[in-house]
Amino acid sequence: MTSKTFEFYTPTEIRCGQGVLSTLPNAVRELGLQSVLLVCDPGVVKAGIKDRAAQVLMQANIPFTVFSDIESDPTVDSVNAGLVIARSNGSDGVVAIGGGSVLDAGKAIALMLTNPGSIQDYFGVDKAVRAGAPVVAIPTTAGTGSEVTVWSVLSDTKNDVKVNIGSYFNCPRIALLDPELTVTLPAPITAATGMDALTHSIESYVNKNSNLIVEAVAEKSIALIADNLRKAVLQGDNLDARCNMLVASTLAGIAFNRVRLGLAHAFALPLGNLFHIPHGLVNAIMLAPVMQFNLPANFHYYARIAKLFGQPVDGLSLRDAAHQSVVAVQQLKKDIGLTQTLADFGLTEDRFDEVIDEALLSGNIAVNPRSPTRDDMRHLLTQAMRGDV
Ligand SMILES: NC(=O)c1ccc[n+]([C@@H]2O[C@H](COP(=O)([O-])OP(=O)(O)OC[C@H]3O[C@@H](n4cnc5c(N)ncnc54)[C@H](O)[C@@H]3O)[C@@H](O)[C@H]2O)c1
Ligand SMILES: [Fe+2]
Incomplete structure:
Protein backbone atom coordinates (compact mmCIF):
# COMPACT_ATOMS: atom_id res chain seq x y z
CA MET A 1 0.00 0.00 0.00
CA THR A 2 3.00 2.30 0.12
CA SER A 3 3.34 3.32 -3.55
CA LYS A 4 -0.28 4.32 -4.10
CA THR A 5 -1.36 7.80 -5.13
CA PHE A 6 -3.88 9.18 -2.66
CA GLU A 7 -5.49 12.27 -1.26
CA PHE A 8 -6.55 12.88 2.31
CA TYR A 9 -8.86 15.55 3.63
CA THR A 10 -10.69 15.93 6.91
CA PRO A 11 -12.64 19.16 7.30
CA THR A 12 -13.90 18.99 10.91
CA GLU A 13 -12.23 21.00 13.66
CA ILE A 14 -11.83 18.87 16.79
CA ARG A 15 -11.89 20.32 20.30
CA CYS A 16 -11.29 17.78 23.04
CA GLY A 17 -11.15 17.78 26.83
CA GLN A 18 -13.06 17.35 30.06
CA GLY A 19 -15.70 20.10 30.27
CA VAL A 20 -15.30 21.22 26.63
CA LEU A 21 -19.13 21.27 26.40
CA SER A 22 -18.93 24.68 28.14
CA THR A 23 -17.28 26.10 24.97
CA LEU A 24 -20.35 25.27 22.85
CA PRO A 25 -21.49 28.94 22.72
CA ASN A 26 -18.09 29.96 21.27
CA ALA A 27 -18.46 27.32 18.56
CA VAL A 28 -21.98 28.48 17.71
CA ARG A 29 -20.90 32.12 17.51
CA GLU A 30 -17.76 31.36 15.49
CA LEU A 31 -19.98 29.65 12.93
CA GLY A 32 -22.12 32.80 12.78
CA LEU A 33 -25.32 31.02 13.83
CA GLN A 34 -28.31 33.02 15.07
CA SER A 35 -30.56 30.17 16.25
CA VAL A 36 -29.83 26.45 16.41
CA LEU A 37 -31.75 23.19 16.42
CA LEU A 38 -30.54 21.13 19.40
CA VAL A 39 -30.90 17.52 18.22
CA CYS A 40 -30.80 14.67 20.75
CA ASP A 41 -32.78 11.53 21.67
CA PRO A 42 -34.79 10.20 24.63
CA GLY A 43 -31.75 8.39 26.09
CA VAL A 44 -29.71 11.58 26.01
CA VAL A 45 -32.61 13.47 27.63
CA LYS A 46 -32.92 10.78 30.36
CA ALA A 47 -29.17 10.92 31.08
CA GLY A 48 -29.50 14.68 31.78
CA ILE A 49 -27.20 15.54 28.87
CA LYS A 50 -29.80 17.56 26.93
CA ASP A 51 -30.34 19.75 30.01
CA ARG A 52 -26.59 20.35 30.34
CA ALA A 53 -26.33 21.49 26.73
CA ALA A 54 -29.50 23.57 26.98
CA GLN A 55 -28.22 25.31 30.10
CA VAL A 56 -24.92 26.21 28.44
CA LEU A 57 -26.81 27.72 25.47
CA MET A 58 -29.31 29.55 27.69
CA GLN A 59 -26.58 31.11 29.84
CA ALA A 60 -24.99 32.46 26.66
CA ASN A 61 -28.36 33.78 25.36
CA ILE A 62 -28.19 31.64 22.25
CA PRO A 63 -31.69 30.92 20.87
CA PHE A 64 -32.35 27.22 20.32
CA THR A 65 -35.16 24.73 19.72
CA VAL A 66 -34.96 21.16 21.05
CA PHE A 67 -35.76 18.20 18.79
CA SER A 68 -35.44 14.92 20.68
CA ASP A 69 -37.53 12.50 18.59
CA ILE A 70 -34.66 10.51 17.14
CA GLU A 71 -34.79 6.73 17.41
CA SER A 72 -31.80 4.36 17.31
CA ASP A 73 -31.01 3.70 13.63
CA PRO A 74 -32.81 6.94 12.71
CA THR A 75 -35.48 6.95 10.04
CA VAL A 76 -35.92 9.22 7.05
CA ASP A 77 -39.24 10.26 8.63
CA SER A 78 -37.58 11.57 11.79
CA VAL A 79 -35.09 13.56 9.71
CA ASN A 80 -38.02 15.08 7.82
CA ALA A 81 -39.82 15.84 11.11
CA GLY A 82 -36.69 17.58 12.44
CA LEU A 83 -36.41 19.55 9.23
CA VAL A 84 -39.95 20.90 9.60
CA ILE A 85 -39.18 22.03 13.15
CA ALA A 86 -35.85 23.60 12.14
CA ARG A 87 -37.52 25.53 9.29
CA SER A 88 -40.47 26.70 11.34
CA ASN A 89 -38.16 28.00 14.08
CA GLY A 90 -35.72 29.68 11.71
CA SER A 91 -32.77 27.50 12.76
CA ASP A 92 -29.68 28.26 10.69
CA GLY A 93 -27.52 25.53 12.18
CA VAL A 94 -27.60 22.30 14.20
CA VAL A 95 -26.08 21.22 17.49
CA ALA A 96 -26.29 17.42 17.54
CA ILE A 97 -25.56 15.84 20.93
CA GLY A 98 -25.87 12.08 21.25
CA GLY A 99 -24.71 8.80 19.81
CA GLY A 100 -24.26 8.04 16.13
CA SER A 101 -28.02 7.94 15.58
CA VAL A 102 -28.44 11.54 16.73
CA LEU A 103 -25.35 12.80 14.94
CA ASP A 104 -26.33 11.12 11.66
CA ALA A 105 -29.87 12.53 11.84
CA GLY A 106 -28.66 16.01 12.87
CA LYS A 107 -26.23 16.08 9.95
CA ALA A 108 -28.95 15.03 7.51
CA ILE A 109 -31.33 17.71 8.83
CA ALA A 110 -28.59 20.32 8.35
CA LEU A 111 -27.89 19.07 4.83
CA MET A 112 -31.55 19.43 3.90
CA LEU A 113 -31.71 22.98 5.32
CA THR A 114 -29.59 24.14 2.37
CA ASN A 115 -30.06 21.56 -0.41
CA PRO A 116 -33.16 21.46 -2.65
CA GLY A 117 -35.56 18.56 -3.16
CA SER A 118 -36.08 15.67 -0.78
CA ILE A 119 -33.65 13.63 1.26
CA GLN A 120 -34.08 10.65 -1.08
CA ASP A 121 -32.27 12.72 -3.75
CA TYR A 122 -29.08 12.50 -1.67
CA PHE A 123 -28.92 8.76 -0.96
CA GLY A 124 -25.54 7.57 -2.21
CA VAL A 125 -22.18 9.29 -2.50
CA ASP A 126 -21.44 12.93 -3.38
CA LYS A 127 -24.99 13.84 -4.39
CA ALA A 128 -25.37 17.01 -2.28
CA VAL A 129 -24.95 20.22 -4.25
CA ARG A 130 -23.96 22.60 -1.45
CA ALA A 131 -22.65 22.58 2.10
CA GLY A 132 -25.22 21.74 4.73
CA ALA A 133 -26.05 24.27 7.43
CA PRO A 134 -23.19 24.29 9.99
CA VAL A 135 -23.21 21.43 12.52
CA VAL A 136 -21.56 21.22 15.91
CA ALA A 137 -21.37 17.50 16.71
CA ILE A 138 -21.01 16.35 20.31
CA PRO A 139 -20.72 12.55 20.58
CA THR A 140 -22.00 10.87 23.76
CA THR A 141 -20.96 7.38 22.63
CA ALA A 142 -17.42 6.47 21.57
CA GLY A 143 -18.17 4.36 18.55
CA THR A 144 -19.37 5.68 15.22
CA GLY A 145 -16.98 8.59 14.54
CA SER A 146 -19.96 10.36 12.94
CA GLU A 147 -18.68 13.65 14.43
CA VAL A 148 -16.04 13.72 11.67
CA THR A 149 -17.42 11.55 8.88
CA VAL A 150 -19.13 12.31 5.60
CA TRP A 151 -21.76 9.66 6.36
CA SER A 152 -25.31 9.63 7.66
CA VAL A 153 -26.83 6.15 7.92
CA LEU A 154 -30.64 6.25 7.80
CA SER A 155 -33.40 3.65 7.88
CA ASP A 156 -35.65 3.87 4.86
CA THR A 157 -38.70 2.20 6.42
CA LYS A 158 -40.76 2.38 3.20
CA ASN A 159 -38.33 0.13 1.34
CA ASP A 160 -37.12 -1.66 4.50
CA VAL A 161 -33.42 -0.91 3.87
CA LYS A 162 -30.67 1.13 5.51
CA VAL A 163 -29.29 3.83 3.24
CA ASN A 164 -26.18 6.02 3.30
CA ILE A 165 -25.68 9.66 2.52
CA GLY A 166 -21.98 10.35 1.95
CA SER A 167 -20.67 13.82 1.14
CA TYR A 168 -18.05 16.25 2.43
CA PHE A 169 -20.98 18.67 2.58
CA ASN A 170 -22.37 16.39 5.32
CA CYS A 171 -19.34 16.74 7.64
CA PRO A 172 -19.81 18.60 10.92
CA ARG A 173 -17.85 21.85 11.10
CA ILE A 174 -16.81 21.44 14.75
CA ALA A 175 -16.68 18.34 16.98
CA LEU A 176 -16.59 18.71 20.76
CA LEU A 177 -15.20 15.60 22.51
CA ASP A 178 -16.09 15.79 26.19
CA PRO A 179 -15.51 12.59 28.19
CA GLU A 180 -17.88 13.77 30.95
CA LEU A 181 -20.74 13.15 28.50
CA THR A 182 -19.96 9.45 28.07
CA VAL A 183 -19.78 8.38 31.73
CA THR A 184 -23.55 7.81 31.86
CA LEU A 185 -23.35 5.32 29.01
CA PRO A 186 -24.28 1.84 30.35
N1 LIG B 1 -22.06 8.25 10.37
C1 LIG B 1 -21.21 7.28 10.48
O1 LIG B 1 -20.09 7.40 9.99
C2 LIG B 1 -21.63 6.02 11.19
C3 LIG B 1 -20.68 5.02 11.45
C4 LIG B 1 -21.11 3.88 12.13
C5 LIG B 1 -22.44 3.77 12.55
N2 LIG B 1 -23.34 4.74 12.26
C6 LIG B 1 -24.75 4.65 12.69
O2 LIG B 1 -24.84 5.14 14.03
C7 LIG B 1 -25.96 4.52 14.67
C8 LIG B 1 -25.53 3.90 15.97
O3 LIG B 1 -24.98 4.87 16.84
P1 LIG B 1 -24.46 4.46 18.30
O4 LIG B 1 -23.85 3.12 18.23
O5 LIG B 1 -23.65 5.58 18.80
O6 LIG B 1 -25.79 4.27 19.14
P2 LIG B 1 -27.09 5.21 19.32
O7 LIG B 1 -26.80 6.59 18.92
O8 LIG B 1 -28.22 4.52 18.64
O9 LIG B 1 -27.28 5.16 20.91
C9 LIG B 1 -27.57 3.94 21.57
C10 LIG B 1 -28.35 4.24 22.85
O10 LIG B 1 -27.50 4.87 23.80
C11 LIG B 1 -28.14 6.03 24.34
N3 LIG B 1 -27.08 6.96 24.74
C12 LIG B 1 -26.23 7.62 23.92
N4 LIG B 1 -25.34 8.31 24.65
C13 LIG B 1 -25.65 8.11 25.96
C14 LIG B 1 -25.07 8.52 27.19
N5 LIG B 1 -23.93 9.26 27.23
N6 LIG B 1 -25.64 8.11 28.35
C15 LIG B 1 -26.72 7.29 28.33
N7 LIG B 1 -27.30 6.84 27.20
C16 LIG B 1 -26.76 7.24 26.02
C17 LIG B 1 -29.03 6.51 23.23
O11 LIG B 1 -30.07 7.31 23.73
C18 LIG B 1 -29.53 5.18 22.64
O12 LIG B 1 -30.61 4.70 23.39
C19 LIG B 1 -26.50 3.48 13.70
O13 LIG B 1 -27.63 3.97 13.03
C20 LIG B 1 -25.34 3.26 12.74
O14 LIG B 1 -25.75 2.79 11.48
C21 LIG B 1 -22.94 5.86 11.61
FE1 LIG C 1 -19.76 1.15 12.21
Missing part, protein backbone atom coordinates in the same frame (compact mmCIF):
# COMPACT_ATOMS: atom_id res chain seq x y z
CA ALA A 187 -21.51 -0.80 30.22
CA PRO A 188 -23.11 -2.96 27.47
CA ILE A 189 -23.51 0.07 25.15
CA THR A 190 -19.97 1.26 25.99
CA ALA A 191 -18.76 -2.22 25.03
CA ALA A 192 -20.72 -2.50 21.79
CA THR A 193 -20.00 1.03 20.57
CA GLY A 194 -16.30 0.60 21.41
CA MET A 195 -16.25 -2.54 19.23
CA ASP A 196 -17.80 -0.48 16.41
CA ALA A 197 -14.86 1.95 16.66
CA LEU A 198 -12.43 -0.99 16.65
CA THR A 199 -14.12 -2.47 13.59
CA HIS A 200 -13.76 0.91 11.85
CA SER A 201 -10.06 1.15 12.60
CA ILE A 202 -9.28 -2.48 11.68
CA GLU A 203 -11.40 -2.50 8.51
CA SER A 204 -9.90 0.77 7.25
CA TYR A 205 -6.37 -0.41 8.16
CA VAL A 206 -6.51 -3.62 6.11
CA ASN A 207 -8.75 -2.50 3.28
CA LYS A 208 -7.73 -2.22 -0.38
CA ASN A 209 -8.09 1.59 -0.45
CA SER A 210 -5.98 2.23 2.64
CA ASN A 211 -3.05 4.63 2.44
CA LEU A 212 -0.17 5.69 4.68
CA ILE A 213 -2.14 8.41 6.47
CA VAL A 214 -5.13 6.13 7.06
CA GLU A 215 -2.75 3.46 8.36
CA ALA A 216 -1.10 5.86 10.82
CA VAL A 217 -4.42 7.13 12.12
CA ALA A 218 -5.93 3.62 12.34
CA GLU A 219 -2.90 2.24 14.19
CA LYS A 220 -3.26 4.89 16.91
CA SER A 221 -6.96 4.17 17.16
CA ILE A 222 -6.41 0.40 17.51
CA ALA A 223 -3.73 0.91 20.18
CA LEU A 224 -5.97 3.29 22.18
CA ILE A 225 -8.89 0.86 22.05
CA ALA A 226 -6.66 -2.08 23.04
CA ASP A 227 -5.53 -0.10 26.10
CA ASN A 228 -8.76 1.65 27.10
CA LEU A 229 -11.93 -0.19 26.12
CA ARG A 230 -11.80 -2.66 29.03
CA LYS A 231 -11.33 0.23 31.50
CA ALA A 232 -14.13 2.31 29.94
CA VAL A 233 -16.52 -0.65 30.27
CA LEU A 234 -15.45 -1.96 33.67
CA GLN A 235 -14.80 1.45 35.33
CA GLY A 236 -17.45 3.61 33.70
CA ASP A 237 -16.36 6.77 35.55
CA ASN A 238 -12.72 6.50 34.46
CA LEU A 239 -12.46 9.82 32.60
CA ASP A 240 -9.03 9.06 31.11
CA ALA A 241 -10.30 5.84 29.57
CA ARG A 242 -13.49 7.59 28.41
CA CYS A 243 -11.48 10.39 26.82
CA ASN A 244 -9.07 7.98 25.12
CA MET A 245 -12.02 6.02 23.72
CA LEU A 246 -13.61 9.21 22.35
CA VAL A 247 -10.34 10.12 20.63
CA ALA A 248 -9.95 6.55 19.34
CA SER A 249 -13.44 6.61 17.90
CA THR A 250 -12.88 9.98 16.22
CA LEU A 251 -9.55 8.76 14.79
CA ALA A 252 -11.28 5.66 13.45
CA GLY A 253 -13.89 7.92 11.79
CA ILE A 254 -11.10 9.96 10.16
CA ALA A 255 -9.47 6.72 9.00
CA PHE A 256 -12.49 5.10 7.33
CA ASN A 257 -14.17 8.29 6.16
CA ARG A 258 -13.33 7.97 2.44
CA VAL A 259 -11.59 4.58 2.14
CA ARG A 260 -14.68 2.81 3.49
CA LEU A 261 -14.71 -0.37 5.59
CA GLY A 262 -15.03 -4.11 4.90
CA LEU A 263 -17.05 -7.29 5.15
CA ALA A 264 -18.14 -6.87 8.80
CA HIS A 265 -19.80 -3.58 7.91
CA ALA A 266 -21.30 -5.03 4.73
CA PHE A 267 -23.08 -7.58 6.96
CA ALA A 268 -23.95 -4.92 9.56
CA LEU A 269 -26.48 -3.16 7.33
CA PRO A 270 -28.82 -6.13 6.61
CA LEU A 271 -28.34 -7.75 10.02
CA GLY A 272 -29.12 -4.45 11.74
CA ASN A 273 -32.05 -3.80 9.47
CA LEU A 274 -33.66 -7.29 9.43
CA PHE A 275 -32.93 -8.43 13.01
CA HIS A 276 -32.64 -5.09 14.82
CA ILE A 277 -29.20 -5.86 16.23
CA PRO A 278 -27.56 -2.66 17.51
CA HIS A 279 -24.87 -1.51 15.08
CA GLY A 280 -21.93 -1.90 17.48
CA LEU A 281 -23.04 -5.34 18.59
CA VAL A 282 -23.39 -6.69 15.07
CA ASN A 283 -19.83 -5.56 14.34
CA ALA A 284 -18.62 -7.07 17.60
CA ILE A 285 -20.15 -10.40 16.52
CA MET A 286 -18.85 -10.29 12.93
CA LEU A 287 -15.36 -8.83 13.47
CA ALA A 288 -13.41 -11.93 14.60
CA PRO A 289 -14.88 -14.32 11.97
CA VAL A 290 -14.29 -11.74 9.23
CA MET A 291 -10.70 -11.16 10.41
CA GLN A 292 -10.02 -14.90 10.41
CA PHE A 293 -11.42 -15.14 6.86
CA ASN A 294 -9.30 -12.16 5.68
CA LEU A 295 -5.98 -13.22 7.29
CA PRO A 296 -4.44 -15.03 4.29
CA ALA A 297 -4.98 -11.97 2.11
CA ASN A 298 -2.82 -9.78 4.35
CA PHE A 299 -0.84 -11.62 7.06
CA HIS A 300 1.51 -8.63 7.55
CA TYR A 301 -1.20 -6.20 8.54
CA TYR A 302 -2.95 -8.61 10.89
CA ALA A 303 0.41 -9.42 12.54
CA ARG A 304 0.85 -5.67 13.13
CA ILE A 305 -2.63 -5.49 14.68
CA ALA A 306 -1.65 -8.34 17.03
CA LYS A 307 1.41 -6.32 18.05
CA LEU A 308 -0.69 -3.21 18.71
CA PHE A 309 -2.75 -5.35 21.09
CA GLY A 310 0.44 -6.45 22.87
CA GLN A 311 0.01 -10.11 21.91
CA PRO A 312 3.10 -12.35 22.33
CA VAL A 313 4.13 -12.51 18.67
CA ASP A 314 7.95 -12.58 18.94
CA GLY A 315 9.32 -15.78 17.46
CA LEU A 316 6.03 -16.75 15.82
CA SER A 317 5.65 -17.39 12.09
CA LEU A 318 3.92 -14.57 10.20
CA ARG A 319 0.79 -16.69 9.90
CA ASP A 320 0.70 -17.45 13.64
CA ALA A 321 1.44 -13.82 14.53
CA ALA A 322 -1.44 -12.70 12.28
CA HIS A 323 -3.76 -15.22 13.96
CA GLN A 324 -2.96 -13.57 17.31
CA SER A 325 -4.97 -10.52 16.14
CA VAL A 326 -8.10 -12.69 16.06
CA VAL A 327 -7.27 -14.07 19.51
CA ALA A 328 -6.83 -10.50 20.83
CA VAL A 329 -10.24 -9.43 19.54
CA GLN A 330 -11.92 -12.56 20.95
CA GLN A 331 -10.34 -11.94 24.37
CA LEU A 332 -11.35 -8.28 24.37
CA LYS A 333 -14.93 -9.17 23.47
CA LYS A 334 -15.11 -11.73 26.26
CA ASP A 335 -13.57 -9.39 28.87
CA ILE A 336 -16.15 -6.68 28.11
CA GLY A 337 -19.04 -9.12 28.36
CA LEU A 338 -20.13 -9.41 24.73
CA THR A 339 -21.09 -13.06 24.36
CA GLN A 340 -24.10 -12.83 22.04
CA THR A 341 -24.36 -14.73 18.75
CA LEU A 342 -26.51 -14.02 15.69
CA ALA A 343 -28.79 -16.90 16.78
CA ASP A 344 -29.65 -14.87 19.91
CA PHE A 345 -31.23 -12.31 17.57
CA GLY A 346 -33.25 -14.86 15.62
CA LEU A 347 -31.01 -15.49 12.59
CA THR A 348 -31.71 -18.89 11.04
CA GLU A 349 -30.20 -20.51 7.93
CA ASP A 350 -33.30 -19.91 5.83
CA ARG A 351 -32.66 -16.13 6.10
CA PHE A 352 -29.02 -16.32 4.94
CA ASP A 353 -29.77 -15.55 1.27
CA GLU A 354 -31.76 -12.45 2.20
CA VAL A 355 -28.87 -11.18 4.34
CA ILE A 356 -26.26 -11.99 1.69
CA ASP A 357 -28.26 -10.33 -1.11
CA GLU A 358 -28.38 -7.05 0.81
CA ALA A 359 -24.76 -7.29 2.05
CA LEU A 360 -23.55 -7.72 -1.54
CA LEU A 361 -25.03 -4.31 -2.41
CA SER A 362 -22.63 -2.64 0.02
CA GLY A 363 -19.68 -0.60 -1.26
CA ASN A 364 -17.70 -2.19 1.59
CA ILE A 365 -17.46 -5.55 -0.22
CA ALA A 366 -15.21 -4.30 -3.03
CA VAL A 367 -12.62 -2.88 -0.61
CA ASN A 368 -12.47 -5.90 1.71
CA PRO A 369 -8.97 -7.45 1.50
CA ARG A 370 -10.39 -10.81 0.37
CA SER A 371 -13.23 -11.14 -2.13
CA PRO A 372 -15.95 -13.34 -0.64
CA THR A 373 -18.09 -15.85 -2.55
CA ARG A 374 -21.67 -16.49 -1.49
CA ASP A 375 -20.47 -19.75 0.09
CA ASP A 376 -17.82 -17.86 2.06
CA MET A 377 -20.52 -15.51 3.30
CA ARG A 378 -22.77 -18.42 4.29
CA HIS A 379 -19.88 -19.93 6.21
CA LEU A 380 -19.20 -16.64 8.05
CA LEU A 381 -22.88 -16.28 8.98
CA THR A 382 -22.90 -19.88 10.27
CA GLN A 383 -19.86 -19.18 12.46
CA ALA A 384 -21.38 -15.95 13.80
CA MET A 385 -24.76 -17.63 14.33
CA ARG A 386 -23.21 -20.36 16.46
CA GLY A 387 -20.55 -18.22 18.10
CA ASP A 388 -17.80 -20.54 16.78
CA VAL A 389 -15.22 -17.78 16.27
